[in-house]
Amino acid sequence: MAGFVIAVGIFSWSFLSSYASLSRLEGGERLNEDMTMLRSMISADYVLWPEGLAWLRNVGTEDVVVMRLMVYDSGGRLRWSSEMGPIYREDAIGEYVLRVNEKGLYRFVCTTCDPEKPVMLNVYYIPVKLLSEATKTNPETMLFQVKSFRSEGTEWGYLGGGVAPQCYGYFQGKNWTWVDYVDPEETSIAYGSLSENIRVRFAKASEIDYIRVRVGVVSLRENTVISMSGSHQVVKADTGGRTYPITLRIESVMDNWVLPQREWYFDRLSSYRTCVELIKLFWNTFNYRVYGVYTTVYHGSSGNYNITAVLKDCTGNVISRGWLVRTGVSSGSYEDYMIRIYPYPSMFDVWRVEVYVQKIS
Numbered sequence: 001m002a003g004f005v006i007a008v009g010i011f012s013w014s015f016l017s018s019y020a021s022l023s024r025l026e027g028g029e030r031l032n033e034d035m036t037m038l039r040s041m042i043s044a045d046y047v048l049w050p051e052g053l054a055w056l057r058n059v060g061t062e063d064v065v066v067m068r069l070m071v072y073d074s075g076g077r078l079r080w081s082s083e084m085g086p087i088y089r090e091d092a093i094g095e096y097v098l099r100v101n102e103k104g105l106y107r108f109v110c111t112t113c114d115p116e117k118p119v120m121l122n123v124y125y126i127p128v129k130l131l132s133e134a135t136k137t138n139p140e141t142m143l144f145q146v147k148s149f150r151s152e153g154t155e156w157g158y159l160g161g162g163v164a165p166q167c168y169g170y171f172q173g174k175n176w177t178w179v180d181y182v183d184p185e186e187t188s189i190a191y192g193s194l195s196e197n198i199r200v201r202f203a204k205a206s207e208i209d210y211i212r213v214r215v216g217v218v219s220l221r222e223n224t225v226i227s228m229s230g231s232h233q234v235v236k237a238d239t240g241g242r243t244y245p246i247t248l249r250i251e252s253v254m255d256n257w258v259l260p261q262r263e264w265y266f267d268r269l270s271s272y273r274t275c276v277e278l279i280k281l282f283w284n285t286f287n288y289r290v291y292g293v294y295t296t297v298y299h300g301s302s303g304n305y306n307i308t309a310v311l312k313d314c315t316g317n318v319i320s321r322g323w324l325v326r327t328g329v330s331s332g333s334y335e336d337y338m339i340r341i342y343p344y345p346s347m348f349d350v351w352r353v354e355v356y357v358q359k360i361s
Contacts, residue, residue, distance in 0.1 A: 040064050040127045040145055043287055045103060045346040049151035050115035053090075056123065057103040057348070059288070064098050064145075065131055068124040071110040074117040080110040084124075086131075097128055101171055101206045103348070118151045149287075167314035167349050170258050177205035177227040178347050179250055179261040180281040184239070194239040199232040200225075200250065201280075204347075212253035217246050222253060244268035244275040260314070260347070265354040273300025276307075276355045281347070282338075289344040293322065295337050295355045302331040304360040309339045312352040319345040325360070 041060035046053070058064055066087045071080040086096040091105040098104045113119050125145050181201035187193045198215060205228035214220035218240035225233050237248065245268040252259045261281070268275035275298055282292035293309035308323040322341035329335055 040125070042098070042123065042125060042145075042147055044121075044123075044147075044149040045288075045348060047121050047149045047151045049110075049113075049119050052108050052110070054106045054108060054121055054123075054149070055103055056098065056106055057346075058098045058100050061100060062127040062129065063100060064125045064127055065096055066098065066104075066106060066123055066125045068122075069106065069108045070122040070124070071108055071113065072120040072122065073110075073113050074119065076120075079112050079119070080108065082108070098125075099173075101174065101176060103171060121149045121151060123147045123149065167260070167351065170260075170314065171348065174256050174258050175206040175209075175227070176258045176260070176348075177211065177252075178203050179259065180283065180347075181232055181279070182248060182250070182264045182353075183232070183278040184237075184246070184248065184266065186277065193241070193243050194246065196221075196236050196239060198235050198237045198248065200235055201232040202226065202228055204228055211257050213250060213259065214253055215248070215250050217242050217248055220249060220251070227257070244277070260349070260351050261353065263352040265352070267354075267356040269301075269357055269359060272303075272359055274298065274305075274357055274359065276357055279353055279355050281350070281353065283347050284344075288347045290320065290341065290347060290350055291344050293339045293341055293353070293355065295339065297335050297337065297357055299329050299333050299335060300331060301359070302329060305329055305335075306358040306360055307337045307339060308356045308358070309341055310354040310356070311341065311345055311350050312354070313345075313349045314351045316352070319343070319349055 039060055040062040042064060043057050043059050045055040045057055056066065068084050069082045069087065070078060073079050087106060088094065088096045089104040090107050108121060110119060123146065179200055180203040183199040185195045185197040185199065187195050202225060208226065208228050210224055211227045212222055212224055214222050215235045216238035219238045221236050221238045223235040225235060244266050246266050248264045249262060250259060251262045264279055266276040276295055277298055278296040280294040281290050282294060283290045290311065295307065297307060299305065304327040306323055306325050309321060310318060311320040313319050320341045320343050322339045324337050324339045326335060
């Protein structure tokens with residue numbers, strides 16, 4: 001009897017031990033799947049309606065596949081849904097994988113939606129690592145990420161007259177870094193003379209690494225910087241002893257890195273000794289849309305001023321602008337301006353930033 005009890009006990013212990021090991025294994029697999037899901041992320045550069053076009057960008061660290069598109073009207077009612085399964089991209093024949101840093105074009109339809117009102121596009125996607133032939137045919141077993149994007153009229157997306165900027169080709173298969181802050185150092189603010197030191201912030205990048213960039217006004221000087229940092233970095237630029245107005249160029253030396261915000265124009269009114277001396281872009285950290293331009297202007301003459309910000313894409317087309325009027329400005333003062341711009345372009349489409357100053361009276 002004792003032997004039987006011991007045998008049963010050993011059997012039970014072995015069974016429970018095996019079950020616990022299996023549970024730990026399954027738990028570990030599920031944890032890995034969850035971590036993979038968390039590393040996947042997409043954003044929408046443009047969702048255009050009634051054209052039915054969506055430019056989606058993989059901003060995560062996992063290759064993904066879009067599995068379903070669902071369209072809701074302005075009242076929140078479901079109006080259209082694609083079939084569950086990998087959705088092929090419109091910009092790449094036979095391709096449905098959206099790789100890290102890539103931007104892909106997807107098409108959706110909604111015959112019952114009002115073409116004059118915005119729609120909401122829900123995007124269901126999954127990391128490639130979690131996609132298998134079995135899950136393709138049994139979608140109910142799949143775990144999805146879901147993102148919702150509000151559509152925009154064509155005139156929102158692109159002031160240049162096209163459907164959407166075509167700058168995405170520059171980023172295919174490459175790393176990228178953004179510049180959102182540029183502050184040249186002056187040797188004499190009254191005359192707008194520039195030193196070789198430029199404060200620059202590399203705000204976000206596809207990965208953190210040391211990269212080589214060229215900076216300058218007359219010719220370009222090479223610098224090594226960190227691709228992403230929470231604070232500004234000081235780079236050396238060939239300013240040639242110039243004074244404002246200037247166009248400062250910042251570009252990547254490396255073929256596998258792209259830096260879109262490569263031209264920054266700082267205006268100056270020579271007769272009034274007034275110049276733009278700092279520019280910063282404000283952008284949404286969730287959808288990467290630029291909504292404001294902050295600038296500091298030195299005013300060498302009192303009066304009323306109009307400060308204008310203009311953003312351009314890789315082709316030189318204007319994609320956004322805004323302005324701000326300030327009255328009663330004192331001579332010799334530094335004035336900070338927060339300029340709201342419209343429309344709200346993606347940071348990937350901002351290649352040239354211009355800030356102008358005009359004395360009204």
